[in-house]
Amino acid sequence: MRIGELATATKVPLATLKYYLREGLLHPGVATAVNQAVYDDGHVQRVRLVRALLHMGHLSIADARQVIAAVDNPNLGVHDMFGVAQDALVPGEPVESPAMAAAMVEVDAFIRRHHLRVRPQAAVRRMLAEVLVAASELFGVPTGQSVGADGWDDLMPQLLALAEAEVGSLPDDSSRASLMEGMVGGTVLFEVGLAAVRRMALEHASAERFA
Template identity: 40%
Template structure:
């Protein structure tokens, strides 16, 4: 197909497609004449992946380049690719809140206590330490009381993520599924967490929620129990 058809199929403007080619995000088309190139379904798939990483995952062009480099390196182990994807999507910490050194020790001890096989210098460990130091700095250090509850939920989510990656995955798409699941899965998880907050808040605090929405009010709602 010509670049115009590629644009129509993906909804990506022609100048943007050319920009992605120049930036190395999208392979160039096969030249059919000095001024014409031909594109195929692999370009459609890659363009949709790029837009998903940017529009849903919120990644910059440089971060997308790093993620795609991981996608295009099937010789690497899945574990290393997952690490590369996480490095790309975790924004670098800006500044050092007061108490960061103590928060780093808290995170290291937390990881050790949970028995997680994680490098204490991992970028996400640093991000967690910055967040905890900030919590403490604004007087909400008691948030750490829920860390183990968070950890148990995250362990289940991580197990589900990796089970999905390995389910019916061909070898040549396994790496892509790891990366896409990491980036877009974060967006799904964040949105789902907010939805769950709205639901729990309505059940616990909003006595008029049931009447306003036409659903059950808190007095009618039963928390899920065994077998429910």
């Protein structure tokens, strides 16, 4: 299809598609003339992933580009490729502090307690530790002592079952690219969904106490 048809198929404006092409978020079509190229279903899928990353995951262009690069790097095995994308999905840079160090100890204990296969250098460890530190500041817990990850202990069996179902639902015969699109898209989308149902639970609890 031509780029105009790609715009129609994805419901994304032509100017936005050209922006994605310029930013390297969308791979070029196959050139058929100097100023003309054709696009295929792979481009349609990719545009949807890019939109999920930018608009659901609120990633920066640079972070989205890192995720896309992981999808496109054939030298990474599926799980390692997924790990690169997972790290790119964690915003911000590491900051060292006594409170962070204490929180990281707690995060490590959480991971061990649930026998989770999470890479030692995974950025998601820092993501959780940052939450514990920020919550400890917000709720006035003394520095160096975190709010605790044990609130999530009871959720883990269900979260693991859901994750297994989610990863398991990726078809065996899918292309490497669509496998990753499914995993990255699922990571980003369903955590917004999980946040939504958690907010519903909070609104309910607030109604029960305050309404």
